Amino acid sequence: MTPSIENFFENNLFRFSSCPCDCVEDIIHISPGKPEKRVLKIQAVPTDTIHFAFAAGDVGLVRLGSKGKLIEKNILGNLISIKNGDTAELFNFFKRNGFFFNVSNTEYEEIDGALIFELVSRIRATVELMSALTAIRRDYDKILHLTLYLLLSEPIVLDLPSLETPYTTCKHPFLEKIKNASNLLVVDRGQESFDRFTYSISDTIYPPTYELDIGDYNDIIGGYMKSKIGSDNPYFKNLTILYCNGINEDLQQREIIDFLFHYQYDVGIIKAIDYENGIEYYTVPDRDKFDKPQKNALIKVAQIVLGEEINANLDGIHPQYDAVKMSPSWNIDTLMAALYFSIFYMTQSELYRRCANPNCGAYFLVRTTSTRKIYCSDECRNRFQQHKHRQKKRSQLERHE
Structure with missing residues (x-):
């Protein structure tokens, strides 16, 4: 049931206005044998005004007509x-709702598709991570994938002529720390190496200290290190340096360092990670070595990463x-801010779920x-159930032939 204009405006948490966009795509062929480059061109259409508002519940961020x-x-949800x-479909979204930021209304602005x-x-991963953390049954593999994707991916930079400064996605402090780990002062552990075969490292997962084999x-x-394939990975090397020598890091950064070190030292060293393909x-x-203390630590790290991202x-x-x-x-100036603000307003009693209909x-x-x-709707549920029924009948007919 559509809420009345008066009640809707009384109950919403924020509003802002923008304008739709005209979108085109140029395909640039760089040279033979090399992949083509797709360039999106966006231009604002100021003759129309789009009104947005946000309301809690299953309504979320909405688009309104001129009269509310x-x-x-x-x-x-439509974007992700x-x-x-x-x-x-991306162009269709921008034409209905405008671009993420205020762009020129006199000429096209080019963006790498x-x-x-x-x-x-990245927005989808943020939403999915929040939903995964608030779910009754936690999928630790999914939480791990989304957390590491957001934490370890290089920031995305959009440098548009209409922006005073380029937009950059979250720069997680940890990413800079691990890149510069080789510059850390090495803790003097000479006496430890003389007295025994391990270094005692203050540890947030296995407190108070963890004994690391020298x-x-x-x-x-x-x-x-022949016994651990991938131990020559530069990031794992820098992570080990951070774990042993980053004794002055604040608690949150130390929790991230400890988790990433133990997970890779015990479970498996990560080669690559992206949103579509997961962890390699x-x-x-x-x-079996992904134990309860590490799972508890993962939840803390996921919460830190989610907070930084939002x-x-x-x-x-x-x-x-x-x-x-x-x-x-x-006061909200851009659609991007409104999208993240609507994530910010998600409560522990709400989550985004992907429709079980694979189509x-x-x-x-x-x-x-x-x-x-x-399922996102009764229609979608019925359509998928009919599809499964047809598949079952087809399979039965094939068996009898």
Whole structure:
């Protein structure tokens, strides 16, 4: 049921306005044998005005008509439902809702298409991570993948002429620390190496200290530890340096360092990670060593990463007082800020769930207690059930032939 205009405006948490975009795509062929480059061109259409608002519950961030009529709900869910590489659907979204930022209304601005889809993946990963953390049953493999993807991916930079400064996705402090780990002062452990075969490291996962084999440490730093495939990975080497010598890091950074070291030292060293393909290891990970202390540590790290990711996109949001309504409100300038603000307003009782119909893939808001609601709509559920029924009949006919 569509809420009335009066009630909707009374109950929403923030509002802002923008304008739709005209979108085109240029395909540039660089040279024979090399992949083509897809360039998106965006231009604002100022003749129309789009009004947005946010309301709690299954409505979320919505688009309104000029008179306040609800036209499209769940803007965030509609965005993250766009499949990677589906340029037509991406353009359709921008034409309905405008671009993430205010762009020129006099000329096209060029954007690398791959960057935009990676940006959508990053927003999707943030939403999925929050939902995974609030779910009744936690999927630790999914939480691990999403956390490490957000934490270890290089920031995305959009440098548009209309922006005073380029937009950059969250720069997690840990990423800079691990890159510069080789510059850390090495803790003097001469007496320990003389007295025994291990270094005592203050540890947040296995407190108060963890005994690290000195031979393993030296082999990792030297890049020739034969018993652990992938130990010569530069990131793992720097991580080991951080673990042993980053004694002055604050608690949150120390929790990240300790978890990443123990997970890779015990379970498996990570070779690569991205959103679509998940985590790639140098060898088959030893899942049995992913114990309860490490799982508890993962939840803490995931919460840290999620907080950093959301807070990095709230800088442009400011509180203001509505003198007409005599109530507090928020000043929001861009669609990007509104999207992350709507993630910010998600509660522990709500989560985004992906439709169980594999031919749909839409994301919809549900209560965490709604374990039976796995389809975005009754129509989608019926369509998929009919599809399964046809498949079953076809399989039975094939067996009798």
